[in-house]
Amino acid sequence: MPIEQRVVSTPRPTVPQPSKITPRDRSKAPEPPPEPEKKKGKGLVIALIVVATIVVAGAVVFWFFIRPGLNAEAGEQVEPEPVAGAVQTVESMNINLADGHYLRLGFAVQLTTEAEEVEPAMILDRTIAQYSGRKMSEVLDPAAREELKNQLKxxxxxxxxxxxxxVWLTDYVAQ
Structure with a gap:
């Protein structure tokens, strides 16, 4: 049978060893580099831009190419836009307004290329009927002046x- 031996010793006194790392050094430890941000959704943005471009292109194709054909098939005849032709100038004239005032009015009329000879006397008659007897405030107001011009047209x-x-106004003086 074996004999068991035990060695008992007293602990040796230990001298504290100075630490190589001080608390100051720990605070100065380099921070790990930040991880680069992941680019999320870049593919989604590109896909949305492509879809939006396709939708806009489809709308343009429909508006300019398909829609006119649908109107023609429905029995509606699409009339071509009138082409500007000659400009007929009307000499300035004095038109009596209300309360003893008058309006000196001259204008030009833009006709289409299909227009036949225009009789100036008929234009003058319609113009005098349109403007005579109006109040001075009505003739001088810019919005009312534009409305009167559109009515004459x-x-x-x-x-x-x-x-x-x-219709273009070439002379417009109220007194």
């Missing part, structure tokens, strides 16, 4: 069967 279109494209 409409009356001339009725007279000449839609051959008047626009």
């Amino acid at each position: 409409d009356k001339l279109n009725e007279l000449y069967g839609g051959e008047v494209l626009d």
